[in-house]
Amino acid sequence: MLIQWFPGHMAKAKRQMEESIKRVDSLIYVLDARAPFSCINPEFDNLIGQRPVLYVINKCDLAPKAEVEAWAERFRREGMRVLAISSTVGKDAPKVLSALQEINRDKIERNRQKGVNYALKAMVIGMPNTGKSTLINALCRGKKTVTGDRPGVTKGEQWVRLDGGISLVDTPGTLSHSMKSERAGRNLAFIGSVRDAVVDTTELALELIKFLFESYPSALSERYALERTGDAVATLGEIAKKRGFVRKGGEVDLDKAAAALIDDFRKTRLGRIILEKANED
Ligand SMILES: Nc1nc2c(ncn2[C@@H]2O[C@H](COP(=O)(O)OP(=O)(O)OP(=O)(O)O)[C@@H](O)[C@H]2O)c(=O)[nH]1
Numbered sequence: 360m361l362i363q364w365f366p367g368h369m370a371k372a373k374r375q376m377e378e379s380i381k382r383v384d385s386l387i388y389v390l391d392a393r394a395p396f397s398c399i400n401p402e403f404d405n406l407i408g409q410r411p412v413l414y415v416i417n418k419c420d421l422a423p424k425a426e427v428e429a430w431a432e433r434f435r436r437e438g439m440r441v442l443a444i445s446s447t448v449g450k451d452a453p454k455v456l457s458a459l460q461e462i463n464r465d466k467i468e469r470n471r472q473k474g475v476n477y478a479l480k481a482m483v484i485g486m487p488n489t490g491k492s493t494l495i496n497a498l499c500r501g502k503k504t505v506t507g508d509r510p511g512v513t514k515g516e517q518w519v520r521l522d523g524g525i526s527l528v529d530t531p532g533t534l535s536h537s538m539k540s541e542r543a544g545r546n547l548a549f550i551g552s553v554r555d556a557v558v559d560t561t562e563l564a565l566e567l568i569k570f571l572f573e574s575y576p577s578a579l580s581e582r583y584a585l586e587r588t589g590d591a592v593a594t595l596g597e598i599a600k601k602r603g604f605v606r607k608g609g610e611v612d613l614d615k616a617a618a619a620l621i622d623d624f625r626k627t628r629l630g631r632i633i634l635e636k637a638n639e640d
């Protein structure tokens with residue numbers, strides 16, 4: 360499935376980020392726990408340059424804990440500084456601030472020696488809908504940024520000052536011009552980083568069914584009490600029947616079933632699912 364979505368605000372956001380990156384010391388790079396690898400955008404490499412990066416695997420409440428930990432381990436082995444958290448659950452968010460201080464330790468120390476009281480500035484980047492603005496709100500314990508259950512909510516940069524003098528700049532989620540792989544595009548569409556209207560929902564749902572057959576063989580049969588088959592279209596038809604998505608005349612409404620299935624996945628009604636595993640390439 361070829362996925363292309365690069366609205367005007369994203370192009371503008373990239374240009375803006377190239378300017379404001381000059382004013383920050385480090386980055387907080389937010390990844391979605393259900394697809395941590397697909398959330399890494401090679402187009403950010405140039406932007407980041409040599410600045411220290413804290414990778415935050417967010418939405419851990421939606422993915423299997425052990426699988427997320429395996430990703431965190433892999434990234435750490437590759438030399439990345441990683442934290443796995445949920446911005447909306449529990450009290451994880453403050454850990455981000457201490458980790459941010461840590462990745463900036465050299466700079467803080469240099470300034471201390473010079474007698475300068477320096478306030479850190481960091482840019483929060485990541486694919487659309489990964490929870491960047493939600494994380495910032497959790498850190499400032501307020502509703503300073505607008506958040507929403509769809510990609511493209513943040514349209515422009517916004518600086519937020521936290522207690523202790525740290526300033527964060529929220530940025531609009533940006534996709535790559537060309538996805539690094541078809542699989543990454545598909546995974547980003549599953550997790551809601553691509554606007555649903557630009558994706559063929561039925562095709563996407565069929566891809567999800569095929570993935571589940573392979574990796575979570577009982578997820579669909581448990582949720583919808585289905586006979587297990589190996590045929591994705593027949594399975595979507597079964598889901599339509601079970602959910603009552605049948606048109607007058609008895610024809611099943613596959614589009615409605617597709618949208619319902621994707622919604623079920625996103626809301627963990629199929630269980631906690633990870634779309635890519637750390638020990639495979
Ligand atoms: N379950 C769960 N949901 C989360 C978490 N963090 C954020 N969300 C939800 O994810 C959705 C997107 O959050 P935002 O903070 O708007 O995402 P964003 O990265 O700023 O998105 P853009 O501005 O569109 O790039 C919202 O519905 C949040 O409530 C989390 O840790 N767990």
Ligand SMILES: [Mg+2]
Nearest residue numbers: 491492512513
């Ligand atoms: Mg946002």
